[in-house]
Amino acid sequence: MIDKKFIGHTMPxxxxxxxPGRLRxxxxxxxxxxxxxxxxxVAQAQGHPHLPVPPTxxxxxxxxxxxxxxxxxxxxxxxxTLLHGEQGFTYFGMAYAGDTLTFTQRIADIYDKRDGxxxxxxxxxxxxxxxxxxxxxxxxxxxxxxxxxx
Amino acid sequence: MAVALTFDSVQIGDALPPFQTPPISRxxxxxxxxxxxxxxxxxxxxxxxxxxxxxxxxxHGMLSMAWLAHVLTQWVPQTALRxxxxxxxxxxxxxxxxxxxGEVVEKLHIDGQPCARVTLSxxxxxxxxxxxxxxxxxxx
Numbered sequence: 224m225i226d227k228k229f230i231g232h233t234m235p236x237x238x239x240x241x242x243p244g245r246l247r248x249x250x251x252x253x254x255x256x257x258x259x260x261x262x263x264x265v266a267q268a269q270g271h272p273h274l275p276v277p278p279t280x281x282x283x284x285x286x287x288x289x290x291x292x293x294x295x296x297x298x299x300x301x302x303x304t305l306l307h308g309e310q311g312f313t314y315f316g317m318a319y320a321g322d323t324l325t326f327t328q329r330i331a332d333i334y335d336k337r338d339g340x341x342x343x344x345x346x347x348x349x350x351x352x353x354x355x356x357x358x359x360x361x362x363x364x365x366x367x368x369x370x371x372x373x
Numbered sequence: 374m375a376v377a378l379t380f381d382s383v384q385i386g387d388a389l390p391p392f393q394t395p396p397i398s399r400x401x402x403x404x405x406x407x408x409x410x411x412x413x414x415x416x417x418x419x420x421x422x423x424x425x426x427x428x429x430x431x432x433h434g435m436l437s438m439a440w441l442a443h444v445l446t447q448w449v450p451q452t453a454l455r456x457x458x459x460x461x462x463x464x465x466x467x468x469x470x471x472x473x474x475g476e477v478v479e480k481l482h483i484d485g486q487p488c489a490r491v492t493l494s495x496x497x498x499x500x501x502x503x504x505x506x507x508x509x510x511x512x513x
Binding site for chain 2: 245248249251252253254255257259269275277278279280282283286287303306307308309310311312313314317362
């Protein structure tokens with residue numbers, strides 16, 4: 224069982240820069256045909272300073288952590304037993320190509336169900352930009368499937 | 374281009390514009406692997422999937438969440454989006470055709486801001502639900 228003493232633990236912050244080419248690639252990979260997400264001129268004509276970061280791309284940038292396995296290792300989670308159970312975003316402002324975003328991850332909760340057969344780790348990640356404006360909070364619930372008797 | 378919606382123009386029961394994928398190909402998953410930075414081999418490497426006891430690779434859950442977000446941004450500008458969350462209910466597989474849809478279920482005010490709450494889902498060609506979710510968007 225994961226030690227619940229880690230509830231409230233905050234990881235060291237890290238930053239990632241939003242690259243326009245990466246946003247165009249993401250638009251292509253997700254079947255996004257709205258040019259506001261790939262053509263800077265269209266984005267600017269709609270009042271944006273640059274290409275907008277689409278709603279779920281913040282999750283991708285969160286994976287740019289220097290050690291993406293840091294939380295797994297801290298909690299002793301075996302990646303072979305993990306499932307992505309839930310994902311949520313609360314938006315406070317827009318992010319754009321060229322922004323440098325800072326991610327601060329916190330272990331918000333650890334709980335279990337079915338006598339420990341399923342364990343849940345809830346991570347909340349605050350995203351701020353280079354002006355220290357809040358952009359979003361991400362909520363990720365990871366499910367650990369423990370084998371019987373574990 | 375989606376335009377801002379007014380509180381009075383939105384009704385409970387309104388359907389959001391749906392988004393439909395073609396049958397999911399391995400190329401789709403390879404492109405998303407590169408673009409997203411999620412290089413977990415279970416999504417792209419059939420040999421790895423077999424060794425892990427799976428019949429085939431499985432699509433990234435976050436690819437489905439990105440498709441489902443198109444339903445929102447085809448309906449309102451992204452600047453109106455306040456909350457968006459999903460639960461991953463079932464695995465999405467190569468060859469499936471996924472329909473993403475949404476429906477207005479509530480009109481409300483949050484801190485004085487007129488908003489709509491919508492429920493969302495992705496289903497395959499047989500009607501099997503893969504993702505369920507909800508979102509809150511700001512109205513004018």
